[in-house]
Amino acid sequence: MSADELIWRIAGGSGDGIASTSQNFAKALMRSGLHVFTHRHYPSRIRGGHTYVEVRASADPVKSRGDGYNFLLALGDSFARNPQEGAYYGNEEAKPLAENLDELREGGVIVYDSGLLDPSEVPNFEERVEENNWHVYDIDLRSLARDQGREVMRNTAGVGVTCAITGIPLSAIEELMRDAMPEKILEPNVEIMETAYDLVREEYDVDAPDVSVPSGEHDEEQVLMSGSDAIAYGAIDEGCRFIAGYPMTPWTEVFTIMSQNLPELGGISEQVEDEIAAAALAIGASHMGVKAMSGSSGGGFALMGEPLGLAEMTETPLVLIEAMRAGPSTGMPTKPEQADLEHVLYTSQGDSQRVVLAPGTVAEAYEASRRAFQLAYEYQIPSMLIYDQKLSGELTNVPASHFDREPNADIGFTLTEEELADQPHTNDGKFHRFQHDGENGVSPRSVPGQKGGRFLATGNEHNPAGHIDEDPNNRVAQMNRRQRKLDAIRADLDDDGLLVEHGPEDADYGILTFGSQQGTVEEAVDRLNENGTSVKALTVAELAPYPIDAVRAFLDSVEEALVVEMNASAQFRGLTQKELGTHGEMLSSLLKYNGNPFEPAEIVEGFTTNIVEDGELPGNETKFVPAAGD
Amino acid sequence: MSAFSAIGEEREVDRNEYTPEIEPQPTWCPGCGDFGVLKSLKGALPEVGRTPEETLLVTGIGCSGKLNSYLDSYGFHTIHGRSLPVARAAKLANPGVEVVAAGGDGDGYGIGGNHFMHTARENHDMTYIVFNNEIFGLTKGQTSPTSPKGHKSKTQPHGSAKTPIRPLSLSLTSGASFVARTAAVNPNQAQRILKEAMEHDGFAHIDFLTQCPTWNKDAKQYVPYTDINESEDYDFDPTNRAEAQELMRETEDKLYEGEVLTGVYYRDDERPSYQQEKQQIGEMPEEPLAERYFDGDYEWERSYDQFIDKHK
Numbered sequence: 032m033s034a035d036e037l038i039w040r041i042a043g044g045s046g047d048g049i050a051s052t053s054q055n056f057a058k059a060l061m062r063s064g065l066h067v068f069t070h071r072h073y074p075s076r077i078r079g080g081h082t083y084v085e086v087r088a089s090a091d092p093v094k095s096r097g098d099g100y101n102f103l104l105a106l107g108d109s110f111a112r113n114p115q116e117g118a119y120y121g122n123e124e125a126k127p128l129a130e131n132l133d134e135l136r137e138g139g140v141i142v143y144d145s146g147l148l149d150p151s152e153v154p155n156f157e158e159r160v161e162e163n164n165w166h167v168y169d170i171d172l173r174s175l176a177r178d179q180g181r182e183v184m185r186n187t188a189g190v191g192v193t194c195a196i197t198g199i200p201l202s203a204i205e206e207l208m209r210d211a212m213p214e215k216i217l218e219p220n221v222e223i224m225e226t227a228y229d230l231v232r233e234e235y236d237v238d239a240p241d242v243s244v245p246s247g248e249h250d251e252e253q254v255l256m257s258g259s260d261a262i263a264y265g266a267i268d269e270g271c272r273f274i275a276g277y278p279m280t281p282w283t284e285v286f287t288i289m290s291q292n293l294p295e296l297g298g299i300s301e302q303v304e305d306e307i308a309a310a311a312l313a314i315g316a317s318h319m320g321v322k323a324m325s326g327s328s329g330g331g332f333a334l335m336g337e338p339l340g341l342a343e344m345t346e347t348p349l350v351l352i353e354a355m356r357a358g359p360s361t362g363m364p365t366k367p368e369q370a371d372l373e374h375v376l377y378t379s380q381g382d383s384q385r386v387v388l389a390p391g392t393v394a395e396a397y398e399a400s401r402r403a404f405q406l407a408y409e410y411q412i413p414s415m416l417i418y419d420q421k422l423s424g425e426l427t428n429v430p431a432s433h434f435d436r437e438p439n440a441d442i443g444f445t446l447t448e449e450e451l452a453d454q455p456h457t458n459d460g461k462f463h464r465f466q467h468d469g470e471n472g473v474s475p476r477s478v479p480g481q482k483g484g485r486f487l488a489t490g491n492e493h494n495p496a497g498h499i500d501e502d503p504n505n506r507v508a509q510m511n512r513r514q515r516k517l518d519a520i521r522a523d524l525d526d527d528g529l530l531v532e533h534g535p536e537d538a539d540y541g542i543l544t545f546g547s548q549q550g551t552v553e554e555a556v557d558r559l560n561e562n563g564t565s566v567k568a569l570t571v572a573e574l575a576p577y578p579i580d581a582v583r584a585f586l587d588s589v590e591e592a593l594v595v596e597m598n599a600s601a602q603f604r605g606l607t608q609k610e611l612g613t614h615g616e617m618l619s620s621l622l623k624y625n626g627n628p629f630e631p632a633e634i635v636e637g638f639t640t641n642i643v644e645d646g647e648l649p650g651n652e653t654k655f656v657p658a659a660g661d
Numbered sequence: 662m663s664a665f666s667a668i669g670e671e672r673e674v675d676r677n678e679y680t681p682e683i684e685p686q687p688t689w690c691p692g693c694g695d696f697g698v699l700k701s702l703k704g705a706l707p708e709v710g711r712t713p714e715e716t717l718l719v720t721g722i723g724c725s726g727k728l729n730s731y732l733d734s735y736g737f738h739t740i741h742g743r744s745l746p747v748a749r750a751a752k753l754a755n756p757g758v759e760v761v762a763a764g765g766d767g768d769g770y771g772i773g774g775n776h777f778m779h780t781a782r783e784n785h786d787m788t789y790i791v792f793n794n795e796i797f798g799l800t801k802g803q804t805s806p807t808s809p810k811g812h813k814s815k816t817q818p819h820g821s822a823k824t825p826i827r828p829l830s831l832s833l834t835s836g837a838s839f840v841a842r843t844a845a846v847n848p849n850q851a852q853r854i855l856k857e858a859m860e861h862d863g864f865a866h867i868d869f870l871t872q873c874p875t876w877n878k879d880a881k882q883y884v885p886y887t888d889i890n891e892s893e894d895y896d897f898d899p900t901n902r903a904e905a906q907e908l909m910r911e912t913e914d915k916l917y918e919g920e921v922l923t924g925v926y927y928r929d930d931e932r933p934s935y936q937q938e939k940q941q942i943g944e945m946p947e948e949p950l951a952e953r954y955f956d957g958d959y960e961w962e963r964s965y966d967q968f969i970d971k972h973k
Contacts, residue, residue, distance in 0.1 A: 062973075254972035264964035272950055273754060275746075296962050297946040297953070299753055299939075304779040308746035311739070315719075315750030318737060319758070320951045323750070341740050431969055438961035442954050448666060459682030459733060478951065479717045479735040479751070480665035480758045487729055489738035499730060499738075 036089040037197065037244050038100035040135075041189065042127040044108030046078035052186040053084035054426065055211065056193075058255050059203040060088040061428045064248040067255065068550075069426040070096035072627070075280070075364040079110030081126045090247030093427070094392070094550030098632040099134040102197070104189045107147020107173060109182065125152035132159060140166045140240050142192050144185060146173025166240040168192065168231065175227055180219030187220045191227030196237050197244045201228055252431045258396040258422035258547075259284035261429075262352065263292070265400025266324055270440025271350070272298030273323035275312035277305055279331040280364045281423040282354040286326065306331040310338035310351060317348050318488065320442055320478035322404060326352025326416075329371045330361055333378070339413055340379035345488040346411040346465070346474070346513070348443060350403050355419040357626055366626035367420035369546055370598035372606065375417050376575055384513050386414035386520060387575035391531065391549030394429045396422060399572060401439070402527065408443035410473055410516045417574075419597070421628045422547040444475045451483040455495070462486045463495040467508045472515030521576040530581050534560060534567030540642055541585060541592035542568040543618070545603050548629055552595055555634035562635075564643060571603075577610040586614050591658075593638055599624045601656055608659070615659040622654045629653070664955030667714035668757035674707035681733040688727060694794060694871025695724055697845025698763070699731055702790075704848075705855035706734075711759045719748040721764035721773060723799045725792035728763050742773030745780045745789065752787050755951035756936055759859060763790040767797045770806040770826050781835035781864050786934035788858045788865045791828065794873035802876035809917045828868045829909040829926055833902070838863035838929040840905070842912075844870035847886055847923060854925060863934045870921070889924040899925050 039056065043049050050071070057067045065088040074080035087097045105127040128141075128148050135141070141160070143150070150156040150169070160167055170192055176185040187208075194201050201224060208220055231237060262285050266274075272293060276286040290300040299316075303309050309325040316323035327335060332353045342349040355371040357363035375387055386406045390399035399416055407414040446454065454475065455463040464486035466474045474495075477484025487497035492509060494500035533553040538560075544552045549570040556568045569585045571578065586592055594604040601620040608615045621637040623629050633653050640646045641655050648655055680703065689695045706716060716734040720726040722741035729736030735758075739747050748762040769777055769791040780789070795812075797803040804814045804821045807828065811820040832840045839861045843851040851869070858865035889895045889908060898904055905927035912922040939945040946953075953959050 252973065254969060256972050260972070264968065267962070267964045267967075270954070270961055272953070273750070275750065292968070294944045296967070297950070299945055299950060301750070301753070303746065304775050307743065308776055308779070311743045311746035312750035314739075315737075315747035316754040316950075318747070319751050319754035320954050321754040322954070323754075337740055338743065341743075345737070431965075431973065434965045434969060436963070436965070438963050440954060440959075440961045447664065447955075457682070459680075461681070461733065478755075480668045480715055480755055480951070482667045482670075482714055485714050485733070485735050487736040487738060489736075490740050491738065497736070499727075 035245060036087060036093070036097065037102060038085055038087045038097045039102040039104065039193065040083050040085045040100045040131060041104045041106065041186070042081070042083035042131050043106035043186070044079040044110045044127070045073055045076060045082045046110055047106055047108065048183065048186045049082050049084055052190060053086055055204060055207045056190060057086045057426055058207055059199070060086065061253055061255050063203055065090060065245060066092045066247065067426070067428050068093040068095060071424045073365050079108055081130050083131060088245065090245045095554045095631055096551070096628065098630050099136045101136045101139040102193070103131055103135055103139065103141045104193055105131065105141065105143040105148060106186055106189055107144045109147070125149065129153040135163070135165065137163045138165070138240065139163070140168070140196060142168045142170060142189060142196070144172040144189070145169040146171040168196070168235060170227070170231070172227070176223050179223050179226060184220055184223050187224045188227040191224035192231050195228045195231035196240070199244055201225065253428040254431045254434070255426050256393050256429055257284070257424055257426050258390070258393050258418055259288060259424070261393050261396035262400040262416065262418070263288035264434060265397040266350070266404065267292065267296065268436060268438050269322065269401045269404035270438060271322045271324050271404060272296060273313065273316040273321050275301040275303055275309040275325050277303060277309050277327065277331060279328045281356060281420040282326050282328045282331065282352060284423050285352055285354070306334035307337060310335040310349070313349055314338055314342050314347050318478070320445060322408065322440065322442060324350040324352065326354070328354045328356050329358045329374065332371070332374065336378040340381060341490045342413045343379070343384050344490045347488065348407040348411050349413040350407050351413060351415045353415055353417045354423050355417060357624070363626050365420065367547065367628055368597050368624055369419055370600070370602065370624065371417065372574070372598070372602040375415055376606065382510065382514070384412055384516055385575055386412060387417060388414065388529070389417045389546040389572050389574055390422070391546055391570045391572055393422070393425070393427050394433055395572060397434060405439070406520055408441065410471070410520055411443060411476065412516055417546070419547050444473050446475050446477055446484065448482045448484070451477055451481060457496050460485065461496045464497050465493060465495045465509065467495060467512055469512060471519035472512045517576045521578070524573050524576070525578065525581070527573070529572040530578055531570045531572070532567060532585070535565060536567065538565045538567035539590055540564070540566040541589035542566060542595055542634070542638065543571070543582070543592050543607065544568065544595040545571045545574065548595055548597065551629045551631050552634060554631040555638065558631060558635050559638060564639065566638065574606065577606065579610050582607060583611055583614070586617065591617050591642055593642055594618050594620045595629065595634055596620070597623050597628060599654070617658060619658040620656040622656060623652065625652060664952060665755070665757060667712055670712055670715065671710070672712070674710065674712050676703045676707050678713055679703045679706060679732050679734065681731065687731055689724055690875045692872070692874040693724070694845035694873065695728070695792060697848055697851060698790060698792060698869055698871060699728060701848050701851035701855055702732060704852040705859065708856045709759070709859045711859070715757065716759045716761065717751055719744045719751065719760065719762045721768035723765040723768050723797070725763055725765040725768065742768050742771070742776065745773060745776040748787055749780055749785045752785060753936065753945065755949045756786070757949055760787040761790065761859070762787060763792065765798070766791060766793045766795060766807040767805045770828060778831070778835045781832055781837040781866060783935040784836060784838050784863045784932060786862055786864070786936050788855070788867070790867050790869050792871045793828065793868050794871045794877055796873050796877040798873050798876055827909070827913040830906070830913060832866045833905060833909060833927055837866045838932045839865035839925070840927040841866070841925040842868040842870065842923045844886055844921070844923055845872060850888055850923060857925060861928065861930070863929070863932060886921050886923050889922050889926070891924070899928050902927065
């Protein structure tokens with residue numbers, strides 16, 4: 032095992048503490064000065080089933096999951112057993128071991144719980160171990176944990192074993208456990224971890240594999256954060272104090288973080304009957320002058336199309352979050368995909384005015400969340416943030432200073448009562464809320480309870496005073512004004528740095544991507560360049576209004592480009608071709624939609640096979656779709 | 662000067678203030694019951710002491726949805742069935758504003774039925790008027806959730822096989838703390854009930870019978886009305902849930918046969934509103950949330966100060 036990076040995979044059943052253990056482990060590595068990145072894989076069930084988390088750690092910045100991994104900690108799935116009959120559900124029992132071998136690198140380490148896992152149930156286990164030069168540690172973690180505490184603490188025992196083999200000091204983990212656990216649970220956990228550590232140190236040859244963990248140092252203090260954390264904190268810093276939602280994976284993460292924190296900040300969170308209500312509540316609160324948001328995932332977002340249109344027509348600022356997962360319908364609830372792009376861009380009837388942003392990294396998720404609120408309130412328009420199950424749950428280190436920003440609770444062009452008095456009114460005192468002459472399309476607004484500001488907001492076409500009006504001239508004037516907002520927003524966004532270029536400026540080839548694939552693509556680009564292929568990447572985080580000029584300039588600077596996205600119908604490539612109206616002949620696609628995000632090697636392989644060598648992809652993990660002209 | 666000086670303003674309010682000076686010609690048909698709702702609402706709001714600028718009227722879609730074109734307050738004309746969730750949040754965001762929601766029987770009991778049930782359950786402090794004419798009017802006469810069984814329409818040519826919804830019982834069962842029925846042809850009672858509803862702290866649901874002379878010519882079936890709060894035939898205590906339930910059952914069973922009972926069926930003035938409950942458990946600020954955005958001195962919390970440590 033190379034000392035460049037440690038990729039530690041902890042596998043077991045849902046409910047066995049895989050997530051919390053891996054989070055602590057990642058944090059300990061981050062605190063020791065390493066860069067970390069986690070990748071989470073879990074089934075849609077509460078307890079049991081195959082789940083794993085990878086923690087990748089390196090002295091250099093890591094932007095993605097790695098290619099495979101080099102350390103497996105296989106815990107028994109305690110929920111795989113049927114307690115009534117003492118029977119097994121098929122081969123569930125062996126899954127933590129059996130399901131994880133394909134991607135384990137040569138020379139890697141396997142630690143498995145011999146108290147619960149039987150390698151004889153794993154096909155060709157011995158042969159594969161020998162073939163791949165794996166180092167196997169069979170340790171009865173279950174008995175070890177049971178003897179000193181509770182069986183469920185075998186994850187802690189596993190961490191003790193990991194530390195013994197890799198040389199990570201136990202103190203680093205202990206410190207975190209002290210922060211996270213009450214005294215009563217802490218004591219046995221520490222004891223179990225130490226016992227496991229000592230046992231391995233005494234009885235096994237830990238020097239056999241080359242498993243020293245890389246060492247590193249950070250220039251500044253780091254924090255471990257997920258995309259969901261970053262989105263929630265961005266919203267809070269922009270003064271969002273009202274959220275309404277309905278739980279749906281993976282949107283629930285943002286909803287939960289907000290709900291747990293808003294009351295302490297004097298805000299309001301509402302869990303309501305459905306997603307139509309959720310978006311409508313956000314509109315109601317925003318109409319009153321409060322910064323509000325809602326959100327969902329694919330199927331729930333489908334219900335929001337109707338209130339979304341209402342926000343557009345009434346020009347009520349609205350922020351909606353869409354956390355994509357594999358579809359159609361309920362699809363694969365816990366697996367990432369980027370296939371709701373067209374859904375978010377085009378849902379709801381009529382000519383649409385909306386903003387769609389797609390952050391690519393955890394750090395960017397914070398900025399994009401803030402930007403979504405700024406645009407929504409400045410331009411009185413719905414703005415949506417789309418991301419996916421990958422970005423929502425992955426943890427990575429970000430400099431703490433990145434979040435050290437000033438709050439902004441500005442609600443945009445909203446008048447005071449003094450200012451309202453000078454505005455045009457109808458004879459009976461109705462304020463002209465929807466005036467035609469706003470240069471950037473934005474009309475000043477009032478909120479209920481203000482003197483002199485009374486108006487009617489309606490989802491029907493309306494005149495400046497808000498009265499329903501189907502006069503053709505009024506219709507055109509209002510529609511033109513609403514459309515003008517998009518040009519102004521596009522100009523604003525051009526200065527935002529939402530387009531991230533990576534790689535040599537004069538590269539021969541390009542890779543175009545959006546959202547959570549950014550880091551993986553960038554890592555692939557680095558490797559391609561190291562291997563002598565001249566390629567650069569552009570990640571587009573601004574999907575509506577689309578940055579036509581910038582993308583065109585990028586594509587004009589290369590011979591050919593590969594569009595990388597996680598869906599089956601090349602939606603982002605389609606959007607790019609539609610917006611540019613050209614370049615279709617030079618864009619081919621690399622797609623993946625099997626429930627797992629790309630690994631860097633798959634992009635390297637896909638690029639090399641299709642662009643450089645004109646060959647065929649092995650296997651069916653990814654798919655290649657040639658350019659329109661081919 | 663407060664950012665919301667219209668809220669709590671104490672002055673005499675003239676009902677004409679609610680009439681737009683250049684009144685859009687109401688598009689309701691001659692003889693429509695909706696005129697009765699508009700009239701009694703214009704009468705009740707000044708009685709409650711609410712000015713047009715501290716009142717938000719949220720409507721759905723349909724003939725009823727046009728109410729706020731003819732009532733000159735702050736207004737939000739939403740979409741079919743969605744007036745309640747918009748209204749709920751508006752009230753949470755700024756409890757000082759008088760929030761009245763209105764919609765039709767198709768809008769409120771059909772497409773918005775889910776929201777109705779949950780708003781009643783949560784007991785949001787607001788008034789909800791359902792224009793009940795037992796028909797879809799603006800879409801030209803289809804069977805609605807309150808149309809009687811056997812009702813024939815273009816979309817149900819063989820007569821509806823469905824039992825009509827029981828709005829009063831549904832409301833009570835769902836948890837509304839004020840349930841009443843009135844009728845457009847009873848303007849005095851309607852005005853009294855609207856006033857009581859707006860003064861009530863909690864979800865006040867009024868099933869407002871409105872005749873539709875164009876699409877539901879049988880509207881005359883509603884006459885005669887009996888006011889259960891006034892009539893000597895009914896020794897009735899509206900704070901008694903069981904009695905309310907019994908009366909609702911009675912009238913909802915024979916609504917299509919003759920005597921129609923109207924009045925306040927049920928009121929629970931002890932039960933705290935949702936806003937109060939939420940404040941008690943610490944999930945809603947004491948001061949109206951909306952005010953904070955107009956307070957230049959308010960110090961907004963930063964996530965960096967609040968949460969960053971747990972990620973270190």
